[in-house]
Amino acid sequence: MKQTLIRALYQDNPTLVEETIKVSGWIRTSRSSKNFGFIELNDGTYFKNLQVVFNDTLSNFETVSKFAIASAIHVTGKLVLTPEAKQPFELLAESIVLEGASTSEYPLQKKRHTLEYLRTIAHLRPRSNTFSAVFRVRSVAAYAIHRFFQEQGFVYVHTPIITGSDAEGAGEMFRVTTLGVNEVPTLENGKPDFTEDFFGKETNLTVSGQLEGETFALAFKDIYTFGPTFRAENSNTKRHAAEFWMIEPEIAFADLNDNMDLAEAMVKFVIQYVLDHCPEEMKFFNERIDKGIIERLEALVNADFARITYTEAVDALVASGQTFEYPVSWGVDLQTEHERYLTEYIYKRPVFVINYPKAIKSFYMRLNDDGNTVAAMDMLVPGVGELVGGSQREERLDVLLERIKEIGLSEEDYWWYLELRKFGTAKHAGYGLGFERLIMYLTGITNIRDVIPFPRTVKNAEF
């Protein structure tokens, strides 16, 4: 008999009632008395379990009663509605066959485990309620990102993971090599000679696909990337991972306002999509992980995001009289405490802050006419602070060259990036969304290690 998915039972309920069906899955919990028992069966296709009822008409009743948690089994039986019970239906087992046994050593017993402990069994934790919900939401949110962009004709670009330069200058990088340990030849000047390395030069893991993305935006107009990026920062916090996924759209013939419109629409779309497509998971987060999260997400979807300048933001923070750990004045970078205060207390809704001092932003951001600020934008949301960061890009060759010189970067490293400004340059803009931060925002999970299947952090690359 063909396997019926538990998802289909819940979603097509109750078309299969009174029919004999076969389900296959893993025992989440099991209890039995002398002549009957209950199994909570999960087959991975749905957040909820199916209740299986069995009794001593089964020839292997005694054996079934003793199946360990996590055992894989096949159950054939009749589906019946149970309007008086908390579950909508149950399966009356006519046969239960073991597919793969488990043992009492199975680490995910019914008792609650700490998230820290569950990280040490990352190969098993997706079988728990919390991680089953997190990783399904992660999957659905990833798809929502693709849908959002593809339905508007954006071209998805796989920008390179291994890069031949640290041109982005966005943080410390991992070196990629095939040379033997301590066997790198040196040049006469004592510097390492990478000509014998795989790529014939020093290479690193990318910190951003933006610059390459711009080359595609100036061909396709609207593009996005969605791939892994890396930071070798030695920071052991809840918000940092060495390996994480990033979404970086880039749009041509577009300015900072278009960029904000896009970011706002994207965030709203993805949140609404997850609320619509993962109702059981979201209910779980709302009850067990972060009370009120559904309401907060719905509020965001319905909010009209504020748009203020950095200068207005600083003025408002100063005028608030609030004491911050890091004092605020024009020119300082906004800290999470400032960002949260702006969105949670002053504006009480998501806020775009634009036009930051050029000194605290990247060289590729478009210089405003005031000569002091650049057309940068950060999207701040309640509970998190910055969720999206982006800018209009400097499309004027002379201004860009000036900035590169000013900051002390090397023109030659950017020859192809500069050529985009020589051959049909156009206004363009883009932003980056850290995918894990979005998942944390969607689920209420507060440690980045708990939204990545196999997280990589300082001193940790298990599995």
Place this chain on the structure above:
Amino acid sequence: MKQTLIRALYQDNPTLVEETIKVSGWIRTSRSSKNFGFIELNDGTYFKNLQVVFNDTLSNFETVSKFAIASAIHVTGKLVLTPEAKQPFELLAESIVLEGASTSEYPLQKKRHTLEYLRTIAHLRPRSNTFSAVFRVRSVAAYAIHRFFQEQGFVYVHTPIITGSDAEGAGEMFRVTTLGVNEVPTLENGKPDFTEDFFGKETNLTVSGQLEGETFALAFKDIYTFGPTFRAENSNTKRHAAEFWMIEPEIAFADLNDNMDLAEAMVKFVIQYVLDHCPEEMKFFNERIDKGIIERLEALVNADFARITYTEAVDALVASGQTFEYPVSWGVDLQTEHERYLTEYIYKRPVFVINYPKAIKSFYMRLNDDGNTVAAMDMLVPGVGELVGGSQREERLDVLLERIKEIGLSEEDYWWYLELRKFGTAKHAGYGLGFERLIMYLTGITNIRDVIPFPRTVKNAEF
């Protein structure tokens, strides 16, 4: 005035006829005489250009006439149908404004360029017809992959890029490090001491997400990965890149037949999706790159794939009397020449070959009852050979341990992989599809460097 996309003109044709619209894009070609001229304008949103007609009623007629190829411009004008011309409509310019100039040094002039040359200007080549078509197909095919799996409830898993072991044993790897060059401390036994490295141990770039994928399949039943993978093989061929994207689905409570069903359905879905959604690009490939490719792709979509054993395949190859560069006999690995002969001449349709000798396949493939073969499968398609490779996985702990010992691998390296077989093991299967190989198959492009935005190969990591 809001920008109208050229895609919208072609797709919603002719709702905007006789209206005044504004388009923005890049000049592909331009020619003019004394008092009128034509511009082929491409805005990146569609494969085809829009013909812009301008004349000396424009106050800047002389200037416009001299705009260099690749210049970015804004054109306002009236859209008129041109039923007698080869293009369906044209835009009668009332105003043409320069957004960003280009120069005569622009390397992509109208003459044909070799693909080799275009690789040296990877930042500009997406503006050519060929690469505009290739990279849009790549984007649409990637989305088709996601749609195929998501619509069936598969969970998308981001398996790790940086791995702490070379456990997959699928080829040479890139080492990832933050230690200074030639500054790795050594242990007393002379071996390198990686405890000071970022992750506290030696780490590499992944060659496959399969093993981690299996952990998720045994929680969610149906999962897939889609991410970059790496091979540090020093092979400078048309089919090898150091960095490429791979799709690896894994399904639980499923055997080799389910696996073949899934792979066949996926390949057919993606091909049909690209044929449906990229008609102009496919027409271009059919005419300019690989004559007959549309017909071959349609044949594949409608074919009933053959399913034969390795033993039958070898017998058929031997019986064919064909002379091969590599002679065939039971036990040898099939070469591309054999694979293509099977699918092109003997079976004349796509073929799954299953049950290969265990000696030439990986340790994790399920041992068949004959003790000599494993439940592996390769999908062979005309013109290419192997497109998909997979297997049913060894779900029996004792058999798997035996194989690990036999091959000389270390049990400890696989502790978490082995635990999947201790706690509710279940029949499961999966496969890998090299995304670039699929794109080559879809486009007729024969060099992998030409289907990757910024390819990484031996001695090459430009951009």
